[in-house]
Amino acid sequence: MFLQPQLDLANLALVLVMLAALTSLWLAPWLGLLSCAVAVMAFNFHFVPPTGTFQVNFHQHMLLLLAMWLVSAVVTLLVGRQKRLRLHAQQESSRARELRELSEQLRSTDDQDRWGDIFLKHLSGLVQPKALLMLDHDGHPHWRGEHSALEESGLHLCSQMSSPMGPGTGRHDEQPDCYLPLRGSRASHGAVLLPPMPPQWHAHLQSLCDMMGMAMERQHTQQQAQRLRQAEQTQALRSTLLTAIAHDHRTPLATILSAATALRDQGERMGADQQRQLASVIADEAQQLARLTENTLQLARLDTPGVVLQTDWESIEELVGTVARRSRVRHPFMRLRTLVDQGLPLIRCDALLMVQLLDNLMDNAVVHGSVPGEDAVVDIKAVMLDATSRRIRLSVEDRGPGVPDDLQDSLFEVFTRHVGAQGHAGQARRAGAGVGLAVCKAIARVHGWTLRHEAGSSSGASFVLELTAGDAP
Amino acid sequence: MSLTVLLVEDDRELRYTLKATLEVEGYRVHAAASLADAMALLKHAAQTASAHRFDLVLLDLGLPDGDGETLLGHIRATHGMPVLVISAREAEMPKIRLLDAGADDYLVKPFSSAELLARMRVALRHRGQLAQPAITHYVHAGLEVKIDTRQVSRHGQPVHLTPTEFKLLARLVREAGRVVTHRQLLADVWGSDCTEQTQYLRLYMAQLRAKLETHPADPILLLTEPGVGYRLVEAASPDM
Secondary structure, X not given: OOOOOOOOHHHHHHHHHHHHHHHXXXXXXXXXXXXXXXXXXXXXXXXXXXXXXXXXXXXXXHHHHHHHHHHHHHHHHHHHHHHHHHHHHHHHHHHHHHHHHHHHXXXXXXXXXXXXXXXXXXXXXXXXXXEEEEEOOOOOEEEEOOOOXXXXXXXXXXXXXXXXXOOOOOOOOOOOOEEEEEEOOOOEEEEEEEOOOOHHHHHHHHHHHHHHHHHHHHHHHHHHHHHHHHHHHHHHHHHHXXXXXXXXXXXXXXXXXXXXXXXXXXXXXXXXXXXXXHHHHHHHHHHHHHHHHHHHHHHHHHHOOOOOOOEEEEOHHHHHHHHHXXXXXXXXXXXXXXXXXXXXXXXXXXXXXXXXXXXXXXXXXXXXXXXXXXXXXXXEEEEEEEOOOOEXXXXXXXXXXXXXXXXXXXXXXXXXXXEOOOOOOOOOOOEEOOHHHHHHHHHHHHOOOEEEEEXXXXXXXXXXEEEEOOOOO | OOOEEEEEOOOHHHHHHHHHHHHHOOOEEEEEOOHHHHHHHHHHHHHOOHHHOOOEEEEEOXXXXXXXXXXXXXXHHHOOOOEEEEEOOOOOOOHHHHHHOOOOEEEEOXXXXXXXXXXXHHHHHXXXXXXXXXXXXXXXXXXXXXXXXXXXXXXXXXXXXXXXXXXXXXXXXXOOOOEEEHHHHHHHHHOHHHOOOHHHHHHHHHHHHHHHOOOOOOOOOEEEEOOOEEEEOOOOOOOO
């Protein structure tokens, strides 16, 4: 051949081996081995004397030819193995990347619905998932995808047993589809239904499912911890509230007991006037207690979620009139003016709650909003703020000393204490219970309105309820 | 002639207090602490001479052996005397239902004895053995209403009312001192298929107040019972 003059036999042999190695980079191993054999035969034919024949000088050249073939074969096989290793490494790295990406995406959001989307998207890169079952921390199932009743129970079973089911898994091999559980550290948090796939994909897909399962478990734990914390806080709040309320009840009760026992034990030595006076004290303190109890009950009732209001179309003029009448009975020495705009629209509200709100504001105005030594002067006003949006301003205004600065922020909190001003001569100092204003705020809140405090136009305090009348009946 | 009251109240202290209050006012009181006791007393009274019958029933709803409402039903079905119901919780008490079921009035604990006695007087005037004939002439605090001649005047000056306004006022006058529910007023004035339309009622009551009250937002005649209905204040003088 053309190379013959340039290269001697040995070098030619090496060239052959090189060619064999090169071809095996691209050809399958068995093809590589075959091409080595063919090359060796061709080499024999063309270069090994006697050339032109396949005959071989047994001793000299057989070894050479055999060695050549062996070396070519080994090279071919080694290259083949390298190819496989490289492919394997690529696969491994891409799977690791997928797991990492899934993990990062799951971490990026707390919304379990989004997780379902993310997970399904990742799976669909490999195989199209048919249905997904996710269990939330209460064990309630959330479903994605279409599934039959049989598949539904299959998914539940898979999740409960925490093991894959379907062809090639050793469990329920007769099923057409694969079920993989989303495994956490102790139990599964769901399962996914997949079409049949090559068994070598099982391990990777299970890793993806496990990642999802662990993420769900992490979130459930976090949610549970949060709920426990909240429950603790509520408990602490309730305890403080109960203590405060019990304390507020004790004072009027002490007065009642004292007056009643005086009447009982010393009554015959008292004049009729004094007896009547003591009886009045008992009656007044009992009224006070009744209002305190009513407020406390209302606060508890409004605090529970899903409270239902008895709403109807109510007239502000009527609500104000009712409250004015009731206030006069409770506070006979108060001077009250009602200033209600004509033609105010009817408002949609719970009448009893609104009366309680205004009653409390009135009591507050009388107790805290009076100048010492003088009778309380209180106005109830209702004005239309804006006819198109049907906004109305309802306010209870007093001419007292106003709200002290240090109480401004905590005025509507339950535990605020404020010792009231001295009322009419003979009326005892009364410590303000924090419950009254808190109930007002709660009542405003359940109606979707706001209650706030403003400094009065002519000294004193104004408690302003801004409400919307709602759509016309 | 003294009137006999059936007091149905399970709380011993309250029973004692109410009995004392009523007896001082001249009523004869028979007390029952449970539904069963009350039924027994009613049955016994029905079987004896009319002198021993009850003139009024004071009924606490929270009884140990059942809801007082069942007794109300029984009394209404078989007897004609007025029934006042008592309850401890204002918000939850189905006032309207009770009034529609035949209760004459209701009281929410805690109440003063003055309030109790006043409500009893009003109830007795309207129903039972001593009921006075229906009120046709009402005079109180400057307002005078003559139902037969459809005349209404304030401090001597005639007041013009529309037919609907008059119908509404007349109904309240006939029950003066007692609360009339929204439903009853709507049925009476607008017909029984309008009993949910409280907004009409509110509108007309506002018009009545504007014409008859010095301070419509601080009324002394036409009072609102929130969540329940309206009440025209009982005339002070016995001449009604």
